[in-house]
Amino acid sequence: MSKGEIIGIDVGGTFTDLVMIDHQGRVRLAKSPTTPENQAYGVLAALEQGAVKLTQADLIVHGTTTTTNAVLERKLCKTGLITTFGFRDVLELGRRTRPQAYGMKGNFRPIIPRDLRLEVIERMDAQGQVVTPLDEAAVVVSAKQLLALECEAVVIHFLHSYANPAHEALAAKIVRDIWPNAFVVAGHELLAESREYERGVTAAVSASVQPLLERYIASLRHELASAGFGGEMLVMNGNGGMVSASEVSKEAAKTVMSGPASGVIAAAATGKASGIVNLITYDMGGTSTDVALIRDATPTVSSEIEVEYALPIHVPMVDVRTVGAGGGSIARVNAAGLLEVGPESAGADPGPICYGRGGQEPTISDANLLLGRFETANMQSISGQATRERVELVFQEKLGNKLGLSAVEAAAAVVRIANAKMAGAIRMVSISLGADPRDFALFAFGGAGPLHASALAKELGTPTVLVPARPGLANALGCVLADLRHDYVRTLNRPFDHLEAAELHSIFMDQIAAGEEMLDRESVDIQERRRVYSVDMQYVGQSHILRVSLDTDQPEMGEVLKRFRAVYKERFRIELEGIQAKIVNVNTSVIGVRPPLDLSKLIDPAGRMTALADAQNGQRRVFFDGVWLQAPIYWRDKLPLNFEITGPAIVEQMDTTVLLEPGDVAKGDALGNMIIRVGVL
C-alpha cells in the first residue's frame, strides 16, 4: 500500500513534467523536454532530473498524450469495422455540417477507411427487438478478411446495441475466438448510448489507439521496472480520475483528453484546499488556451466532447474547451483599418518573434515583451533570442504605422483586444454551462495564463484570481491529486409516466456494482469510496439535456421531477409546468478517494524570505494604460508565506510570470497560492 512516495508525471506537447511528494510531504519537481517518438524516454529523463529513487517509489500516476497525438495526427493502428448491413459508411458520413459556417471547403478523414469497413447481415430495432438475426458465419468471414488485410484491432458496431447488445456481444465473442490479440472493441461496451455516429466513432477511436497505448504502457513499465520500480502505476483518464495501467487500454478512448483534465483536477483540489470552490480555470499556453468550470470543487464533466471537427468522443470527460490560440496568436490590421488578433497563430514553430526561431509576425507574446510585462530570459521554453529592437521594428511596421500608433501603443492595443476577445470566449463557455462568471474566481495557469489573468478577471467581472504555487506544473500535480474514478452512463430515453422508480434504482445498483468491482481490482490506497448519481433530463420534445444531481441511488420519482424543474428554471428562467419531462441518461460515478496531500511544500519553505523586500529582484518599466510605470520584480519562490503586494508589480517564477496591474492586491495563503483581489476596471 502506498504510504511512501507518490510521483505524478505528465507528458505535455513540449515538456514532460514531474511532481514527487515523499512520505514527509517534501516535494521535488522536474521538467524535461518531451520525446515524441517514444514518450517513455522523456519520462525517464524527468525521473533522472528529479533524482527520483524509483526503488522507494510506491505509486506513479501518469498522464500521457500518446492517444491524443495519435488521433489528431491520425497515426492510428490499422483497425477494421464489422457493422450492420447497409451502414458501413456511417463513420464517414457522420452527422455532417461543415468545418466552418462560411466557406464551402474543408475535409474530413474517417477514423477507419472505407475498405476496412465490412458489413454483416443483422438488425435490431430501437426497442431492442431482433428484426433480422445475426449471420454468424459472416462474422467469421469478415474477421478473417480483416486479419488478411492486416488489421491489428477491430470494432464491432451494430445499430441499437445500446437497447439490446445481444448481437454485438455474440459477434464480439465470435471475433475474440479468432482474433490473435485482445484488441476487439464492441460499441456498447464503451458506451451504451443511442446515436450511431457518436457511439461508433468512440469505439473506433478507442480500438485504433488501444494497441498503441498498450505498447507504450508496457514499454514504460518495463523501463521503470528495469530501473527498480516495484510499485503501482496508474494512468490519468479524461474524466479526471485515474485507472490502473493494466486496465487503461481497454477503454483507451477515455485517455484521449486526459492532459487538460488533470490540470483541472489540480485546480479543483488547490481551490478546495484554499477555500475557493467555484473556479473558472484558464490555461493559456503558446499555442492554445483551455477553459473549464469548477463548481463546488467539482470539475464539470461532459459526455459530449468533440476532440476536433466532427470527431465526438462520448465518454464522460472533464469539459475542457479550447477557446482560441495562445501567446502565439498573430495580430494584424485588416482592410477596414481595424486591429485583429488571431485566429491565425504562429504556433510553437516558428512561434512569436521573441522566441528567435524565425517568427516574423507580431504576436501576443511579442506584445507582452514590448510592454515590459515579461522577459524572455527566464523562460525555459524559449531557446533562441530575438532582440527587443527587432520586435519593436515589426510592431511599428506591421501595426503601428497603419494605426497611427507607436510600436508600444500598438502592443498595448494588441493586449487589450486579445484580452477582450478571450474574456468574451470565456464568458461564452461559462454561460453555456449555466454559470455567471461573476460568481467564480479565475484560476490562472499555463505559461501565459498568469500574465493576462488580472485583466481578464476585470473584463469578466470576476473579483478574484488564484495563481497556484506551480502554474506550469498543474497537469503533473493533477496526477498526484486525482482520485480513482469509474463512470457509467445508461440511456433510458423514457418519459416520466413510462418509468417506475424500481427500474431507475436497479440501473443505479448495476452501475455501482460495476464500479465497486473495478475499485477492488485496483490495488491502490484509498481513503473512502464515494458515489455520485445523476440523471440527464429534458422536456419531451427538446433535444438538449440538463444534468440533475441526485443524492441517493433510490430517489423518489416525484423528487427527481421537482429537482429537474428547479434546475431548469434556474438555468433558463423559464417555467414549463404543463409539459411532460423525460429521463434520457442515468449516470453513476464510483470514486475511490485518495488521501489528501499537503500542497504547502510545492514551494520549498526553506527558500522563502521573511521580508518581502528580500524577495525583490530589481524592477523594470511596464506599460500600463498609456504610461510607463516602474514595477518591482519579485521571485515567487522567495516570497514570504503571508506576503501582500500591491500592483503594479511582477512576480516571476521558473515557468511563468504573474502580472499585477495597478490597483490589484495579491496575498499569499498558507498553501503558497497567490490570491489576487483585482482592482476595478
Place this chain on the structure above:
Amino acid sequence: MSLDPITLTVIQAGLQQVCDEMDLAFSRAAFSPVIAEADDRSDGIYSAEDGSLIAQGAKGLPVFVGVMQYSTRVLIERIRDGETAPPEPGDVYIVNDPYLGGTHLMDVRFVRPVYRDGEIFCWLSNTGHWPDTGGSVPGGFSAHATSVEQEGLRLPPVKLFKRGTMDQEIFQIISSNIRVADQRIGDIKAQAAALDLGEARLAALLDRYGDDTVKAAIAELRQRAATQMRALIQEIPEGEYNSVAYVDSDGVVNEPLKICLKVTRAADFLTFDFGGSSPPCQGPMNSVLATTLSSVYLAVRHLFPEAPISAGAFEPLRVIRPEGTFLDASYPRPVSGCAAEVSQRIAEAVFAALVEAIPHRATAAPAGTSGNFALGGFDPLTGKGYVMYQLTGGGYGGSADGDGLANGCSTIGISKAQPVEILEQNYPILFRRYALHEGSGGAGKFRGGFGLDYEVELRRGEARASFVMDHGRYGPQGALGGQDGETNKVTVWRSGEAYMPPHLSKDQDIKMEPGDRVHVRTPGGGGYGDPAKRDRAAVAEDVRLGRYSSEAAGRLFNYRQSD
C-alpha cells in the same frame, strides 16, 4: 466624436458578444429540434432609424444573414405610418409575413425595442424556424401549394408581449392554428427570453462605454465594414461575369425555373443583376426579395468568410431588384421553398459566375438542396399521429484546395443530421441503408464530394410521404472544366413497384403501407478542373475504396487499371 481604432474593435467585439449570447440562449432553451439541434435561428441588433444591421450572431443560420434588417425596417415603417401599434418598453412584436421582409412562414421573427432614456436606441430581433405554422401539410413544405394561405398562418407584426407580459389572446389565436401547439409555448418563451438577455447585456455594454460612444462606434464600424468589403472585392478583376442556374420545377408546373445572373465588378462595387430569370411561378419555389438579397450576401460571405456581417459590408453589394421574376414574388405567391431551396440556387449562381474570376476562393456547386423529406402518419402501436421531418446533406463542390466534402449540410444551413437511431426511436420506420452515394461526386481535377444514399421502410400503419428537394433534373454544376455532380434521385417502392415522382424531387401525400420504402440518393458536388488532370493515385484510391466503379473511373477520369 472621433474614436480610436482600438475602442472600436473592443465595442465591435462587445456587440458581437451580445448577439452570440442571444443565439446560445435561444438554442439551448428551444424545443423545436430545428432550432435546438439544427440551429435554424439567428439573433441580431438593428438600428433605431431604419433597421439596418448592426451586428448578428456568428452561429446564426447563414440564410438569415442580413435578412432581419428588412423585416425590422418594414416594422419601423408600419409604425410610422400608423399601420402597427407604436412600441413601449418591454413589447415584443411577432411577425412571419414573407412579403414584409421575410423568408417563409415557418421563420418566425420576434422584434423588441431597446430604450435608453425614453428613446429607442436600437432594435433586437431574432428568427426561429418553427416546426409548423399550420397550412395544408405538416411542417409547411407543401410541394403543391399555389397560394400562401395553403402554407400556414401568416402574421403581420403584432405585439405578442405587451410591456413584458404575453398577450394570451394572440397566443391562443396562434396555438389554435398550428400543429403540436403544446410545445410551441416552450419555443416562444425561449425566443423571447433570448431578447430579454440581449437587452440586459446590451445595457451593460452601453453603461460601460457610454451611449454616445457606442453610437459613434456603430456608425464608424459601418463605414469601415464597407471599406473592408470594397478591399475584398478588388480581388475580382473588373468586368462582367455571367451564370445560369436552374431549379428543377416549382412542384406544380413541371418546367425548370431559370436564374440568370450577371455580376459586374466596376470600381469598388459588385452589382448583381438577375434580369432574364423566370417569372413568378405557381408552386412554392418563389423567393421574396429579402430572401433573394440575403442569399446573395450569404454567397458572398462563403467566398469571403473574413468579411463582417453588417449593413456596412453589404453596401458595396448592389442587387438590382429582380422585379417580374420568381426571385421577387409578392402576395399571394407560395414561398415555402425560398429559404431552403431557391436561396441555394442563387448562391450557386454567384459561385458559378465568379469561379473564373476568383478560382482560389469559389468552389464548384455544392449539393444545394436541403433534402426535405416529411413523413406523416398514424402509429397503431402508440395510438398517435406523428410527423417526421428529415433534412439531409450532399456532396460539396471541388475547389482549388481539394476534393469536396462528402455529405455536407446545405449551403444555407449549418445543421447536424438526425441520427438514424433517434429517428427509429421516434417513428415507426426502419432504415435499410445509410451510405455513401457511390459515383455521385462530379469528376474533376478535384472531384466533388459524395452524396448520401438512404432507404427507409415504413413498419406499421399508414403514412404519407412528401418531398421538397431539388437538383433532380440538373446536377450541381462543375467548374473550370469539371463535370456536374450526380442528380438527386427519389424512388418510392410501393408493394414492390417503383414510383418516381413526376417532378423528380418534389411531391406530396404519396400513400405508403407497411413494407413500402422511400429511397433517396442526394446529389454529389460539382467537379473542379479537368478530370484528366486528376492525380492518378487519387483516382486509384477512389476506385480501391469503391467510391467509383473502375468502369466509371475509366469513363470519367480516363482511368486504366494499370495506372
